[in-house]
Amino acid sequence: MTEANFTYRADSFKVAIDCILLGFDQRELKILLIHRNFEPAKGSWSLMGGFLNRDESLNDSAKRILYQLTGLEDIYLEQIFVFGDINRDPVERVLSVCFYALIKIEDYDEALGKSHDAHWFPVQKRPKLVFDHEQMVEATLNRLRRRAGYQPIGFELLPEKFTMMQLLNLYEAIYQRSFDVGNFSKKILSLGILVKTDEKLRGGSKKGSYLYSFDQERYDSVKEKGFRIIG
Amino acid sequence: MTEANFTYRADSFKVAIDCILLGFDQRELKILLIHRNFEPAKGSWSLMGGFLNRDESLNDSAKRILYQLTGLEDIYLEQIFVFGDINRDPVERVLSVCFYALIKIEDYDEALGKSHDAHWFPVQKRPKLVFDHEQMVEATLNRLRRRAGYQPIGFELLPEKFTMMQLLNLYEAIYQRSFDVGNFSKKILSLGILVKTDEKLRGGSKKGSYLYSFDQERYDSVKEKGFRIIG
DNA sequence: TCAAAAGTGTTAGTGTTACACCCATGA
């Protein structure tokens, strides 16, 4: 560095990282919430969060917090927004950087979650959340809806192999509307990013349905022209 | 507050607000940059920025900074992203919350800008920027492209009354591609959010072209179904 | 064999693209 050793004159702020963890369980979009047995707002529900440390980037901090809660690494993570109103935290001024993560619900470490008093809720039936966490969830759901329309992030929420009906249910859960089965699968298949396996999954249905998997390479080769599922 | 008077044990961070100011000048999208006559990186180009103060929200801080530079209030402002890498600022660790603003270039206070050594550059021909400001600009242009497709933010960049050709030029500047004149105006007019005045603007052309204005009320009444300018 | 879920096919309608053509006017 060529600069003289001065420092800026400016106020300092504590910075929280709050994480919205979403998963998909057959029919519903679910969110992992923490029952707070600590102050402030002890006894109420909130997102999983923590404070940013001096030696970590924002992303690293979010990863650390998610690892503590789920035992998972390499999960889809995206910054949503910074919340910075003066009185958003009743104790003292804290900025909060909000991230959301998408996980395959079956990979989640139940025991670790229990130790943090974490519970999955259907997104539509979630309890009231503390502070401005409600806004964070709203912003995330909006972002997810937009993203899912032009990026294959939906697949982050499904197991390795999934049926067309599971994918359809996921999109119905994200958009809170129904899609025509025929039109939906035609559209998805026409993107050329799924591989059909010859396995069938029997469950609920009598006929059973084929399993597909998402093909990253094919996606990489077609993503230029963009991808539009709804709209 | 019902909480006990404790405070959190956590590291503190200085927080900068960096503002990307965009305007449109007939043909080109332009960005306002500061020639730094202060450390660090004196002599190079950067975005306009400042530090967040203890008594202001993030938005208020961005408004203050923009007011200092342009003399404008009530401008379109949107948070883009927080940049938080450990060494992003060579002097010491600073988080930066990046905002972008859209202004009508003719309202801008030239004299005030000069006093900060601010200059307009065509976005495509901007100089190299300091630190991670380049990334901020890229992220902003991407956001602007997305937004302009489904919200009428383009109108923030034009004067009160504008011709269809000016609007077309703006969209061409944002998307860096050309649009068919006929198809573009058909589509825009079909949205029903413009009012045609009977004034004509003569300039460049021999025939002259009609002036339109954006109608907020009409927009409010049709925005539910969403709006799609590019495919 | 019937009911239920998966999956295919058909069609009308809507939106998009490309491009030919007409209009008004200053030089």
Next chain:
DNA sequence: TCATGGGTGTAACACTAACACTTTTGA
């Protein structure tokens, strides 16, 4: 009157939405 940029019309095509129909299999 002609060159120029503004503006309109239209036909081909692609995509979408709605829904009827076929397939498979457990009960």
